[in-house]
Amino acid sequence: MTIPRLLVVDDDAETRGMLTQFLRQNGFIALPCDSESTIRDQLGSGRVDLILLDVMLGDEYGVDICKRLRHEQDVPVILVSALSADHHRMAGYEVGADDYIAKPFNPNLLLARVKAVLHRAKRSSSLTYRRSISTFRFGGWCYDAKRDEVTSPQGYQVSLSRKETALLKVFLGNPHIPLTREEINTALDVTGDGQDVGSGNPGRAIDVLVGRLRGKIEADPKIPELLRTQRGVGYVFAVDVAVEDDQ
Amino acid sequence: MTIPRLLVVDDDAETRGMLTQFLRQNGFIALPCDSESTIRDQLGSGRVDLILLDVMLGDEYGVDICKRLRHEQDVPVILVSALSADHHRMAGYEVGADDYIAKPFNPNLLLARVKAVLHRAKRSSSLTYRRSISTFRFGGWCYDAKRDEVTSPQGYQVSLSRKETALLKVFLGNPHIPLTREEINTALDVTGDGQDVGSGNPGRAIDVLVGRLRGKIEADPKIPELLRTQRGVGYVFAVDVAVEDDQ
DNA sequence: GGCGTTCTGTTACACGCTGTTACCTAGGCC
DNA sequence: GGCCTAGGTAACAGCGTGTAACAGAACGCC
Numbered sequence: 001m002t003i004p005r006l007l008v009v010d011d012d013a014e015t016r017g018m019l020t021q022f023l024r025q026n027g028f029i030a031l032p033c034d035s036e037s038t039i040r041d042q043l044g045s046g047r048v049d050l051i052l053l054d055v056m057l058g059d060e061y062g063v064d065i066c067k068r069l070r071h072e073q074d075v076p077v078i079l080v081s082a083l084s085a086d087h088h089r090m091a092g093y094e095v096g097a098d099d100y101i102a103k104p105f106n107p108n109l110l111l112a113r114v115k116a117v118l119h120r121a122k123r124s125s126s127l128t129y130r131r132s133i134s135t136f137r138f139g140g141w142c143y144d145a146k147r148d149e150v151t152s153p154q155g156y157q158v159s160l161s162r163k164e165t166a167l168l169k170v171f172l173g174n175p176h177i178p179l180t181r182e183e184i185n186t187a188l189d190v191t192g193d194g195q196d197v198g199s200g201n202p203g204r205a206i207d208v209l210v211g212r213l214r215g216k217i218e219a220d221p222k223i224p225e226l227l228r229t230q231r232g233v234g235y236v237f238a239v240d241v242a243v244e245d246d247q
Numbered sequence: 248m249t250i251p252r253l254l255v256v257d258d259d260a261e262t263r264g265m266l267t268q269f270l271r272q273n274g275f276i277a278l279p280c281d282s283e284s285t286i287r288d289q290l291g292s293g294r295v296d297l298i299l300l301d302v303m304l305g306d307e308y309g310v311d312i313c314k315r316l317r318h319e320q321d322v323p324v325i326l327v328s329a330l331s332a333d334h335h336r337m338a339g340y341e342v343g344a345d346d347y348i349a350k351p352f353n354p355n356l357l358l359a360r361v362k363a364v365l366h367r368a369k370r371s372s373s374l375t376y377r378r379s380i381s382t383f384r385f386g387g388w389c390y391d392a393k394r395d396e397v398t399s400p401q402g403y404q405v406s407l408s409r410k411e412t413a414l415l416k417v418f419l420g421n422p423h424i425p426l427t428r429e430e431i432n433t434a435l436d437v438t439g440d441g442q443d444v445g446s447g448n449p450g451r452a453i454d455v456l457v458g459r460l461r462g463k464i465e466a467d468p469k470i471p472e473l474l475r476t477q478r479g480v481g482y483v484f485a486v487d488v489a490v491e492d493d494q
Numbered sequence: 495g496g497c498g499t500t501c502t503g504t505t506a507c508a509c510g511c512t513g514t515t516a517c518c519t520a521g522g523c524c
Numbered sequence: 525g526g527c528c529t530a531g532g533t534a535a536c537a538g539c540g541t542g543t544a545a546c547a548g549a550a551c552g553c554c
Contacts, residue, residue: 204514204515211532410501458541505544513537521531
């Protein structure tokens with residue numbers, strides 16, 4: 001594959017420059033833009049693999065631009081924002097952004113997200129989109145969503161607890177995408193009770209939960225092949241996931 | 248089957264966004280709406296499988312909208328509300344809502360309800376609607392409502408107590424719908440006297456009752472196939488129920 | 495009424511699930 | 525190497541559920 005070409009869209013010159021430089025240092029072609037018109041120029045003049053789009057672009061919402069771009073083209077978009085409140089995040093997803101990252105961001109995380117989105121985009125073109133989710137296959141394992149059963153490559157059944165199952169589902173839905181503990185937590189909270197004395201969890205429940213899931217679905221939990229740790233970031237489900245419909 | 252398309256109707260942007268994202272994370276296509284007119288836009292522009300409708304929509308009662316929609320179309324509706332009082336619930340059912348869920352709701356419960364309603368909708372189109380209920384068939388078992396007899400897949404008779412029968416009926420009437428202990432209790436009370444020294448039951452009668460029913464109609468009560476537990480939620484009758492009319 | 499049987503709710507205990515904590519190791523930086 | 529921080533994990537505690545045992549209620553029969 002050729003070197004990915006990214007547009008870095010931000011009206012603040014300093015941020016734009018920093019981001020551009022950082023991405024170039026990490027092997028990407030980064031093209032700085034500061035407005036919708038410059039984005040269109042770039043899109044018109046050559047291949048663009050991904051757009052990093054600031055949510056606040058002068059007077060205009062990046063969200064709106066994202067919406068328009070999505071209508072016209074199929075370029076993946078990652079929204080970047082200083083507003084980390086959840087509803088903004090929601091808004092980002094609603095308009096079809098492929099991912100969303102809040103400033104100030106961990107450069108490692110940004111890089112990982114960029115790679116993940118590119119990876120996904122590459123496959124989605126040749127993959128049929130999931131329909132009625134029924135069976136997931138990953139690294140020899142099989143998860144039957146209907147029966148809620150996990151089968152090992154050797155064919156024996158493994159019973160997962162409710163939380164473990166929920167965690168597995170989160171990863172199955174986001175293969176190759178580095179997930180922070182906070183994100184996993186949010187995803188699980190949504191699946192879970194929805195209760196809560198303490199809104200966030202101060203502890204390290206995710207770490208323990210990941211450890212427990214590793215104990216059940218990793219050939220050697222000491223050397224995780226599926227649930228990889230990304231130090232300083234979180235965890236990634238590092239294998240492809242094939243989804244089979246229930247016909 | 249293709250991915251179910253749901254309308255999320257709520258005038259509060261935050262709730263709407265949260266719900267939308269949650270549903271998307273769980274494999275649905277969720278389309279946010281904030282008014283009756285946007286609902287109609289969506290209904291006009293493509294297939295909609297289910298509407299999640301907030302009871303309070305600005306000045307207007309979601310109930311009224313539900314009533315109007317029901318007059319025109321055959322889309323299933325789940326009413327969502329902060330008003331959990333029973334008479335509101337009743338009002339919801341009267342206007343033809345397929346289910347009703349109170350805020351703040353357990354996300355698990357919501358998801359399960361959504362699936363249940365979709366499941367029901369899918370079958371109802373090919374199933375004649377129950378008339379004079381006579382015989383229920385479920386997972387090889389048969390319950391004759393007229394004679395009040397339960398027959399096992401192997402053909403032998405099983406005698407249920409009054410409460411056990413009532414419980415079975417509650418589940419037969421709500422297959423695939425997770426029921427809380429409170430709901431089951433209410434449903435049973437309705438069947439019973441409707442009296443009560445202590446309105447709610449402090450004890451765990453439902454748990455014991457479910458255990459007893461399991462002992463009679465589960466192949467292996469240790470691994471329930473019919474009466475599944477949903478931790479933190481309640482119980483679900485996890486098989487299809489076929490209803491046969493009395494000619 | 496007295497008695498036995500069946501039904502049903504309560505209680506107590508067992509057990510599995512899950513979050514917290516504490517301690518240890520691994521990785522990164524000086 | 526030393527130091528610091530992030531992550532792995534064993535141990536523990538709290539909670540929800542399954543269920544056996546018990547007691548009282550309901551019912552039928554004499």
